[in-house]
Amino acid sequence: MTDLELDVRPLLRNGGEPFGAIMAAVGSLAPGQRLKLFATFRPEPLLAVMASKGFSHEATPLDGGEWQVIFTPEGEDITSPAVASDPEKWPDPSYYIDCTEMDPPEPMVRILAQLEAMAEGEVAFALLGREPVFLFPELQARGAGWVGDFDATGENYRLMVRAGRKP
Template sequence: MEHTGQTVELDVRPYLRKKVEPFKVIMDTVKALNKNDIFVLHATFKPTPLFGLMKTKGYAHKVEKIESDHWVITFIHKNSGHELTDIEEYQAVQQSPDTPECSADSPPSQIYELDNRGLEPPQPMIRTLKKLEDASLGDEVIIHNDRVPVFLIEELNTLGYDYDVEEQPDGSARIHIHKK
Protein backbone atom coordinates (compact mmCIF):
# COMPACT_ATOMS: atom_id res chain seq x y z
CA MET A 1 0.00 0.00 0.00
CA GLU A 2 1.05 3.56 -0.52
CA HIS A 3 2.70 5.12 2.52
CA THR A 4 0.94 8.41 3.28
CA GLY A 5 2.28 8.87 6.79
CA GLN A 6 5.67 9.79 8.08
CA THR A 7 8.37 7.99 10.03
CA VAL A 8 8.67 9.40 13.54
CA GLU A 9 11.88 8.47 15.38
CA LEU A 10 12.45 8.84 19.10
CA ASP A 11 15.77 8.01 20.76
CA VAL A 12 15.29 7.53 24.52
CA ARG A 13 18.78 6.12 25.10
CA PRO A 14 20.06 9.43 26.57
CA TYR A 15 17.17 9.41 29.11
CA LEU A 16 17.82 5.81 30.07
CA ARG A 17 21.56 6.33 30.45
CA LYS A 18 20.82 9.18 32.88
CA LYS A 19 18.32 6.90 34.71
CA VAL A 20 15.42 9.18 33.73
CA GLU A 21 12.09 7.44 33.03
CA PRO A 22 11.17 8.18 29.34
CA PHE A 23 7.61 6.82 29.54
CA LYS A 24 5.90 10.24 29.33
CA VAL A 25 8.05 11.27 26.34
CA ILE A 26 7.18 8.02 24.58
CA MET A 27 3.44 8.34 25.29
CA ASP A 28 3.41 12.01 24.19
CA THR A 29 5.04 10.95 20.92
CA VAL A 30 2.52 8.12 20.45
CA LYS A 31 -0.41 10.51 21.08
CA ALA A 32 0.87 12.76 18.29
CA LEU A 33 1.06 9.91 15.75
CA ASN A 34 -1.35 9.57 12.85
CA LYS A 35 -2.59 6.07 11.96
CA ASN A 36 -0.35 5.96 8.86
CA ASP A 37 2.81 7.00 10.71
CA ILE A 38 5.59 4.58 11.51
CA PHE A 39 7.06 5.01 14.98
CA VAL A 40 10.71 4.01 15.44
CA LEU A 41 11.94 3.89 19.03
CA HIS A 42 15.62 3.60 20.02
CA ALA A 43 16.27 2.19 23.52
CA THR A 44 19.12 0.68 25.54
CA PHE A 45 17.12 -2.51 26.18
CA LYS A 46 14.21 -4.45 24.72
CA PRO A 47 11.19 -2.62 26.24
CA THR A 48 8.94 -5.66 26.51
CA PRO A 49 6.37 -4.02 28.86
CA LEU A 50 5.76 -1.35 26.22
CA PHE A 51 4.69 -3.96 23.65
CA GLY A 52 1.51 -4.89 25.55
CA LEU A 53 0.57 -1.27 26.05
CA MET A 54 1.13 -0.45 22.38
CA LYS A 55 -0.90 -3.51 21.38
CA THR A 56 -3.88 -2.12 23.33
CA LYS A 57 -3.49 1.01 21.20
CA GLY A 58 -3.62 -1.08 17.99
CA TYR A 59 0.09 -1.25 17.20
CA ALA A 60 2.20 -4.17 16.02
CA HIS A 61 5.96 -4.10 16.44
CA LYS A 62 9.25 -5.36 15.06
CA VAL A 63 12.36 -5.55 17.23
CA GLU A 64 15.98 -5.28 16.12
CA LYS A 65 19.02 -5.58 18.37
CA ILE A 66 21.72 -3.38 16.83
CA GLU A 67 24.19 -3.59 19.74
CA SER A 68 23.98 -4.82 23.33
CA ASP A 69 22.73 -1.37 24.41
CA HIS A 70 20.92 -0.31 21.23
CA TRP A 71 17.54 -1.74 20.37
CA VAL A 72 15.35 -0.41 17.56
CA ILE A 73 11.63 -1.06 17.81
CA THR A 74 9.37 -0.21 14.90
CA PHE A 75 5.66 0.24 15.62
CA ILE A 76 2.91 0.41 13.02
CA HIS A 77 -0.81 0.77 13.52
CA LYS A 78 -2.76 -2.31 12.44
CA ASN A 79 -5.03 -0.15 10.26
CA SER A 80 -2.17 1.58 8.44
CA GLY A 81 -1.66 -1.03 5.71
CA HIS A 82 2.09 -1.26 6.35
CA GLU A 83 3.76 -4.61 6.84
CA LEU A 84 6.38 -5.67 9.33
CA THR A 85 8.86 -8.43 8.67
CA ASP A 86 7.67 -9.94 11.94
CA ILE A 87 4.38 -10.81 10.22
CA GLU A 88 3.27 -13.17 13.00
CA GLU A 89 3.09 -10.28 15.49
CA TYR A 90 1.28 -8.13 12.93
CA GLN A 91 -1.24 -10.88 12.25
CA ALA A 92 -1.70 -11.53 15.97
CA VAL A 93 -2.70 -7.90 16.44
CA GLN A 94 -4.96 -7.99 13.39
CA GLN A 95 -6.63 -11.20 14.49
CA SER A 96 -7.30 -10.07 18.06
CA PRO A 97 -11.00 -10.70 18.51
CA ASP A 98 -13.16 -7.65 18.85
CA THR A 99 -14.88 -7.36 22.17
CA PRO A 100 -17.84 -9.75 22.03
CA GLU A 101 -21.35 -8.51 22.67
CA CYS A 102 -23.04 -9.33 25.97
CA SER A 103 -25.58 -12.10 25.84
CA ALA A 104 -28.07 -13.58 28.26
CA ASP A 105 -25.74 -16.59 28.53
CA SER A 106 -22.85 -14.45 29.81
CA PRO A 107 -21.33 -15.72 33.05
CA PRO A 108 -21.76 -13.57 36.15
CA SER A 109 -19.46 -10.56 36.38
CA GLN A 110 -16.05 -11.05 37.97
CA ILE A 111 -14.23 -8.57 40.14
CA TYR A 112 -10.45 -8.48 39.84
CA GLU A 113 -8.30 -6.55 42.31
CA LEU A 114 -4.76 -5.40 41.56
CA ASP A 115 -2.50 -3.84 44.16
CA ASN A 116 -0.14 -1.70 42.09
CA ARG A 117 1.39 0.15 45.04
CA GLY A 118 5.15 0.23 45.13
CA LEU A 119 5.55 -0.58 41.42
CA GLU A 120 7.63 1.67 39.15
CA PRO A 121 5.92 3.27 36.14
CA PRO A 122 4.81 2.07 33.67
CA GLN A 123 4.17 -1.27 35.43
CA PRO A 124 0.88 -0.24 37.15
CA MET A 125 -0.55 0.94 33.83
CA ILE A 126 0.63 -2.12 31.93
CA ARG A 127 -0.73 -4.54 34.59
CA THR A 128 -4.08 -2.74 34.61
CA LEU A 129 -4.48 -2.63 30.82
CA LYS A 130 -3.49 -6.30 30.55
CA LYS A 131 -6.08 -7.29 33.18
CA LEU A 132 -8.73 -5.24 31.33
CA GLU A 133 -7.76 -6.96 28.08
CA ASP A 134 -8.19 -10.38 29.74
CA ALA A 135 -11.43 -9.47 31.55
CA SER A 136 -14.85 -10.25 30.10
CA LEU A 137 -17.68 -7.84 29.45
CA GLY A 138 -19.38 -6.86 32.67
CA ASP A 139 -16.27 -7.52 34.76
CA GLU A 140 -14.79 -4.92 37.08
CA VAL A 141 -11.10 -4.32 37.69
CA ILE A 142 -10.28 -2.53 40.95
CA ILE A 143 -6.77 -1.17 41.23
CA HIS A 144 -4.98 0.37 44.20
CA ASN A 145 -2.18 2.75 43.17
CA ASP A 146 0.23 4.93 45.11
CA ARG A 147 -1.51 8.00 43.66
CA VAL A 148 -4.19 8.92 41.11
CA PRO A 149 -2.84 7.42 37.84
CA VAL A 150 -3.17 10.44 35.54
CA PHE A 151 -1.81 8.72 32.42
CA LEU A 152 -3.97 5.65 33.00
CA ILE A 153 -7.04 7.86 33.39
CA GLU A 154 -6.24 9.49 30.03
CA GLU A 155 -5.91 6.04 28.48
CA LEU A 156 -9.18 4.81 30.03
CA ASN A 157 -10.94 7.84 28.55
CA THR A 158 -9.38 7.13 25.14
CA LEU A 159 -10.42 3.46 25.29
CA GLY A 160 -13.95 4.31 26.49
CA TYR A 161 -13.90 2.61 29.90
CA ASP A 162 -16.15 3.77 32.75
CA TYR A 163 -14.31 4.25 36.02
CA ASP A 164 -14.63 5.74 39.49
CA VAL A 165 -11.68 7.19 41.41
CA GLU A 166 -11.58 6.99 45.20
CA GLU A 167 -8.75 9.02 46.66
CA GLN A 168 -7.60 7.50 49.96
CA PRO A 169 -6.57 9.40 53.13
CA ASP A 170 -2.96 8.19 52.70
CA GLY A 171 -2.71 9.80 49.22
CA SER A 172 -3.18 6.51 47.37
CA ALA A 173 -6.09 5.89 45.02
CA ARG A 174 -8.49 3.04 44.34
CA ILE A 175 -9.97 3.02 40.85
CA HIS A 176 -12.98 0.89 39.90
CA ILE A 177 -12.89 0.21 36.14
CA HIS A 178 -15.91 -1.32 34.42
CA LYS A 179 -15.54 -3.34 31.22
CA LYS A 180 -18.69 -2.76 29.23
Protein backbone atom coordinates in the same frame (compact mmCIF):
# COMPACT_ATOMS: atom_id res chain seq x y z
CA MET B 1 4.24 9.80 5.89
CA THR B 2 7.41 9.95 7.93
CA ASP B 3 7.90 7.98 11.11
CA LEU B 4 7.79 9.79 14.44
CA GLU B 5 11.20 9.16 16.03
CA LEU B 6 11.68 8.96 19.78
CA ASP B 7 15.11 8.34 21.31
CA VAL B 8 14.77 7.36 24.98
CA ARG B 9 18.39 6.23 25.34
CA PRO B 10 19.54 9.43 27.13
CA LEU B 11 16.63 9.18 29.56
CA LEU B 12 17.37 5.51 30.28
CA ARG B 13 21.09 6.18 30.75
CA ASN B 14 20.21 8.79 33.40
CA GLY B 15 17.99 6.33 35.31
CA GLY B 16 14.71 7.79 34.04
CA GLU B 17 11.48 5.98 33.17
CA PRO B 18 10.52 6.60 29.52
CA PHE B 19 7.01 5.11 29.51
CA GLY B 20 5.24 8.47 29.88
CA ALA B 21 7.21 9.97 27.00
CA ILE B 22 6.49 6.92 24.84
CA MET B 23 2.74 7.05 25.54
CA ALA B 24 2.73 10.80 24.83
CA ALA B 25 4.41 10.09 21.49
CA VAL B 26 1.84 7.37 20.74
CA GLY B 27 -0.93 9.84 21.54
CA SER B 28 0.51 12.36 19.09
CA LEU B 29 0.73 9.96 16.13
CA ALA B 30 -1.25 10.82 13.04
CA PRO B 31 -3.57 8.06 11.76
CA GLY B 32 -1.42 5.35 10.21
CA GLN B 33 1.87 6.93 11.36
CA ARG B 34 4.59 4.65 12.77
CA LEU B 35 6.69 5.24 15.88
CA LYS B 36 10.42 4.57 15.60
CA LEU B 37 11.83 4.07 19.10
CA PHE B 38 15.49 3.90 20.11
CA ALA B 39 16.31 2.24 23.46
CA THR B 40 19.29 0.88 25.36
CA PHE B 41 17.70 -2.59 25.53
CA ARG B 42 14.99 -4.63 23.80
CA PRO B 43 11.86 -3.25 25.52
CA GLU B 44 9.99 -6.53 26.03
CA PRO B 45 7.31 -5.19 28.43
CA LEU B 46 6.58 -2.31 26.05
CA LEU B 47 6.04 -4.73 23.16
CA ALA B 48 3.08 -6.29 24.99
CA VAL B 49 1.65 -2.90 25.97
CA MET B 50 1.87 -1.66 22.40
CA ALA B 51 0.33 -4.88 21.05
CA SER B 52 -2.63 -4.31 23.39
CA LYS B 53 -2.98 -0.84 21.84
CA GLY B 54 -3.12 -2.28 18.32
CA PHE B 55 0.52 -2.01 17.21
CA SER B 56 2.78 -4.59 15.62
CA HIS B 57 6.52 -4.19 15.99
CA GLU B 58 9.79 -4.81 14.22
CA ALA B 59 12.78 -4.87 16.60
CA THR B 60 16.32 -4.49 15.25
CA PRO B 61 19.49 -4.75 17.36
CA LEU B 62 21.96 -1.88 16.99
CA ASP B 63 25.61 -1.60 18.01
CA GLY B 64 26.45 -1.77 21.70
CA GLY B 65 23.37 -3.76 22.73
CA GLU B 66 20.97 -0.94 21.84
CA TRP B 67 17.72 -1.42 19.90
CA GLN B 68 15.52 0.23 17.32
CA VAL B 69 11.86 -0.76 17.42
CA ILE B 70 9.34 0.36 14.82
CA PHE B 71 5.73 0.22 16.01
CA THR B 72 3.14 0.11 13.24
CA PRO B 73 -0.57 0.67 13.90
CA GLU B 74 -2.77 -2.23 12.84
CA GLY B 75 -6.44 -1.76 12.05
CA GLU B 76 -8.54 1.37 12.12
CA ASP B 77 -8.38 2.55 15.73
CA ILE B 78 -4.99 2.78 17.41
CA THR B 79 -6.21 4.53 20.53
CA SER B 80 -7.15 2.62 23.64
CA PRO B 81 -10.82 3.07 24.55
CA ALA B 82 -9.91 2.37 28.17
CA VAL B 83 -7.62 5.36 28.55
CA ALA B 84 -9.65 8.22 29.98
CA SER B 85 -10.28 11.20 27.75
CA ASP B 86 -11.94 13.44 30.34
CA PRO B 87 -11.17 12.41 33.94
CA GLU B 88 -12.30 15.86 35.16
CA LYS B 89 -15.86 14.56 34.82
CA TRP B 90 -15.19 11.47 36.95
CA PRO B 91 -16.61 11.31 40.46
CA ASP B 92 -14.19 11.70 43.38
CA PRO B 93 -12.40 8.47 44.26
CA SER B 94 -14.28 6.15 46.61
CA TYR B 95 -11.21 4.03 47.36
CA TYR B 96 -7.61 4.94 48.22
CA ILE B 97 -4.79 2.41 47.92
CA ASP B 98 -1.26 3.15 49.11
CA CYS B 99 1.09 0.84 47.23
CA THR B 100 4.29 2.81 47.80
CA GLU B 101 5.82 0.23 50.13
CA MET B 102 4.72 -2.83 48.11
CA ASP B 103 6.93 -4.89 45.83
CA PRO B 104 5.62 -6.05 42.44
CA PRO B 105 3.30 -7.71 41.69
CA GLU B 106 1.41 -6.83 44.90
CA PRO B 107 0.31 -3.33 43.73
CA MET B 108 -1.19 -4.77 40.55
CA VAL B 109 -2.91 -7.57 42.45
CA ARG B 110 -4.31 -5.13 45.01
CA ILE B 111 -5.57 -2.64 42.39
CA LEU B 112 -7.17 -5.34 40.25
CA ALA B 113 -8.87 -6.88 43.30
CA GLN B 114 -10.28 -3.46 44.21
CA LEU B 115 -11.43 -2.93 40.62
CA GLU B 116 -13.34 -6.23 40.68
CA ALA B 117 -15.20 -5.09 43.81
CA MET B 118 -16.16 -1.70 42.34
CA ALA B 119 -19.43 -0.80 40.64
CA GLU B 120 -19.40 0.67 37.13
CA GLY B 121 -18.28 4.30 37.22
CA GLU B 122 -16.67 4.14 40.66
CA VAL B 123 -13.15 5.53 40.93
CA ALA B 124 -10.14 4.34 42.93
CA PHE B 125 -6.96 6.32 43.59
CA ALA B 126 -3.67 4.48 44.01
CA LEU B 127 -0.26 5.79 44.97
CA LEU B 128 2.63 3.68 43.70
CA GLY B 129 6.40 3.72 43.95
CA ARG B 130 6.79 3.26 40.17
CA GLU B 131 4.78 3.50 36.96
CA PRO B 132 2.69 0.31 36.68
CA VAL B 133 3.37 -0.52 33.02
CA PHE B 134 2.21 -4.13 33.36
CA LEU B 135 -1.08 -2.99 34.93
CA PHE B 136 -2.25 -0.94 31.93
CA PRO B 137 -3.04 -3.90 29.62
CA GLU B 138 -4.88 -5.59 32.51
CA LEU B 139 -7.00 -2.48 33.07
CA GLN B 140 -7.76 -2.28 29.37
CA ALA B 141 -8.77 -5.95 29.26
CA ARG B 142 -11.25 -5.25 32.08
CA GLY B 143 -12.75 -2.21 30.35
CA ALA B 144 -11.47 0.22 33.00
CA GLY B 145 -10.46 3.81 32.33
CA TRP B 146 -7.32 5.21 33.90
CA VAL B 147 -5.19 8.29 34.11
CA GLY B 148 -1.87 8.67 35.89
CA ASP B 149 1.32 10.63 36.27
CA PHE B 150 4.25 11.14 38.59
CA ASP B 151 3.93 13.61 41.45
CA ALA B 152 6.04 16.79 41.52
CA THR B 153 8.93 14.96 43.21
CA GLY B 154 8.97 12.23 40.55
CA GLU B 155 9.09 9.62 43.30
CA ASN B 156 5.46 8.46 43.38
CA TYR B 157 3.11 7.54 40.58
CA ARG B 158 -0.50 8.66 41.05
CA LEU B 159 -3.14 6.54 39.35
CA MET B 160 -6.90 6.93 39.12
CA VAL B 161 -8.88 3.96 37.83
CA ARG B 162 -12.54 4.09 36.84
CA ALA B 163 -14.45 0.82 36.73
CA GLY B 164 -16.07 -0.06 33.44
CA ARG B 165 -19.13 -2.14 32.72
CA LYS B 166 -18.94 -5.70 34.04
CA PRO B 167 -19.40 -8.39 31.36
